[in-house]
Amino acid sequence: MVRTEITIETHEVTVIRHSGRQTTGFCHACQSFVSAYLPDEIAGALRWNDTDLQVMLETGKIHFIKTAEGVAPFICGDSIGKSKI
Numbered sequence: 001m002v003r004t005e006i007t008i009e010t011h012e013v014t015v016i017r018h019s020g021r022q023t024t025g026f027c028h029a030c031q032s033f034v035s036a037y038l039p040d041e042i043a044g045a046l047r048w049n050d051t052d053l054q055v056m057l058e059t060g061k062i063h064f065i066k067t068a069e070g071v072a073p074f075i076c077g078d079s080i081g082k083s084k085i
């Protein structure tokens with residue numbers, strides 16, 4: 001089983017766990033392969049609403065990426081780790 005943990009620095013520490021299935025994609029902003037997460041996963045873990053998510057994407061604080069599976073949009077896990085609200 002593949003398990004990935006990302007520790008996110010916000011007003012509290014949130015850990016997203018992926019069990020069994022890991023998604024990886026190339027983020028052009030980071031210029032590297034990163035863990036990719038569904039917007040719903042991110043929003044749920046950080047308790048963001050749709051507006052929060054939209055603002056973070058529009059301001060470039062978090063990155064949209066496409067995965068090898070071609071399913072979009074995913075969100076760059078590295079950018080989440082660097083972002084704070």
Ligand SMILES: [Zn+2]
Pocket residue numbers: 027028029030031034063076077078079
């Ligand atoms: Zn990125």
